[in-house]
Amino acid sequence: MTSKRDDARYRAAEESLWSHFGLQPEEIWVDVPPIGGRVRALWVGDADVRPVILVHGTPTAGGVWAPLVAHLKGVRAVVVDRPGCALSDPLDLAQLTPESLRDANAAWMTAVASAVSDGPVDVVGNSAGGMAAIMFAARHPELVRSLVLDGVPAVSGMRLPAGLRVATVPWAARAIASRTVTAKDLRRSFRAMGHRALIDADGLSEPEIAWRAALSAFTDTLANDLALLGLAADWRGPRRAWVPGPAEVGSLDVPSLWAVGEHDPFARPEAVRRWSHRAPGSQFRMLEGSGHQPWLDGPEQHARMLEAWWERIEHTHGASPTDSQQIPR
Numbered sequence: 001m002t003s004k005r006d007d008a009r010y011r012a013a014e015e016s017l018w019s020h021f022g023l024q025p026e027e028i029w030v031d032v033p034p035i036g037g038r039v040r041a042l043w044v045g046d047a048d049v050r051p052v053i054l055v056h057g058t059p060t061a062g063g064v065w066a067p068l069v070a071h072l073k074g075v076r077a078v079v080v081d082r083p084g085c086a087l088s089d090p091l092d093l094a095q096l097t098p099e100s101l102r103d104a105n106a107a108w109m110t111a112v113a114s115a116v117s118d119g120p121v122d123v124v125g126n127s128a129g130g131m132a133a134i135m136f137a138a139r140h141p142e143l144v145r146s147l148v149l150d151g152v153p154a155v156s157g158m159r160l161p162a163g164l165r166v167a168t169v170p171w172a173a174r175a176i177a178s179r180t181v182t183a184k185d186l187r188r189s190f191r192a193m194g195h196r197a198l199i200d201a202d203g204l205s206e207p208e209i210a211w212r213a214a215l216s217a218f219t220d221t222l223a224n225d226l227a228l229l230g231l232a233a234d235w236r237g238p239r240r241a242w243v244p245g246p247a248e249v250g251s252l253d254v255p256s257l258w259a260v261g262e263h264d265p266f267a268r269p270e271a272v273r274r275w276s277h278r279a280p281g282s283q284f285r286m287l288e289g290s291g292h293q294p295w296l297d298g299p300e301q302h303a304r305m306l307e308a309w310w311e312r313i314e315h316t317h318g319a320s321p322t323d324s325q326q327i328p329r
Contacts (some may be wrong), residue, residue, distance in 0.1 A: 006218040013207075013214030014086075015062050018042075020207035021070035021103060022133060025079070030115045034107040037089025041112055044069050045076035049116040053078045054108070057127025057151070057293075058164075059225035061086035063211050064126075065137040071303035075310070078116050082129065083108060084224030086215060094221040098241040101232070102135045109136035113143050120145040122310060127266070129156045130224055134252065141166075141253040146313045148257045148306060151292045154264035155275060156245040158237050161192055161265045173226035181216035183209050194263030194291025203296070222285045246278050255281040257309050261290030261297070283309075303307065 018025055025042035032039055042062055054065045054073045054272075062079035063086075069077040083104070084090035091104055109132060113121045122145050126132030130153025137144040152158055166172045186209055190199050198204065215221050233243035258276035260269050269286040276284040285305070287294045295302040 004218060004221055004223075005220060008087070010214050010218040011213045013218070013231050014063055017066055017211040020205055021066050023066070023070060028115060028268065030108070030111045032083075032108045032111045035083060035089075035104050037083065037091075038079060039083060039088045039108050039112060040086065041078050041080045041116070042224050043076055043078045043116065045072075047076065050075045050122065051078055052076065052122045053080060053112060053116070053208075055080050055109075055123065055125040055129030055133055056082060056085070057129050057154075058229060059085070059222050059223060060212070061215055061219075063215075063292065065295070066313060067208070067299040068302055068306075071300045073303070073307060074121075075307075076116070076280045078112065078121075080112055082132065082225075084228065085221045086219050087303075090220070092226070096228075096231060101242060102139070104309055105132040105135040108141045109133070109142065110140055113140075120121045122146045122148070122313075124148040124150050124306070125153060126151045130154060131238075131243055133262075136243070137254050137256075138248050138251050144254045146255045146257070146310065147252070148259065148261045148282060148309065149276075150259050151294055152260055152272055153258075154232075154237065154238050154243050155249060156240050156243055157271060157275060158243070160233060160235065160237050163189065163192055164233075165230070168230055168233050168235055170230055172224075173230055177220075177223035177226055181213055181222075183213065186212050190291070192265065193293065194261055194265055195293070195296060196263070196291075197289060198291070198297055246275075249275060250280075252279045252281075255283075255313050257283050257285065259287055259294060259305070260286040261287050261292060261294040263290065264292045265296070266292060294303045 023044050025044045025089045027039050030039045045141040056064045065079045120143055123133045130149040137147050187199050256279050260272045273284045276282045290297040
């Protein structure tokens, strides 16, 4: 498939997105020799405050976090473009296996964490980004202060909505990746992801919609992420060997917050609660009225929830938060 890359036009849309929220991120590039490429990240905040790495899902990029980052206080937000997304170099999928995917995710996340901090970092992951975050934290707990799974993570038991089921078929994925996503497509997709109320209320700004359209039109994000999806999932959902299962989740040795939207179509809240209970030191939150990217449905409230979680970790490091310990939303 011919590359869609037009970095200048993509960067223009991305700059408008961040400017809309009053932010001017600093760009960093991180070399990751084990995957033979570079990963791009943008950071917002002072260099001497708590570093938080935010990892997006499929198929999108770091800019998805912009509404949340605009409301976060007292942290340095590091939003990453996963390999193959936006401007980051893609993984070599030709020889990819479940184990080498784990190696790759641990490698690039270790490289980013080491580039932005001399000590452990807090990690927030959504969907496929949640999968990468779990793989990283399971292998390198010494580098992770806390973990937030924000929206249903890609773990064993996740289900795929109809739109993504079709995308696991190679010819359909190529057709999807070849076309340009329109604003109408995006609004339809958001409704399917549990954000009907947000869309009905015109809750997405024009710069957000334009950025997401530019991600489709001027980068190879769709082609790269859907190719990976075709390896790691079929129409029923993620293939068990490719995503964290009960044993990997149970091996987590860091405090984790599992925050899932009431209308997230990738799993019922009660299923995610059960998954979270496998992880020592975990806490579960069901976010009323929210979809798969729950921070979009109330970014300011969501920021306060995360800040309360990080503050609790700061004061109770080594303790095990439970469902009965409430954090605001």
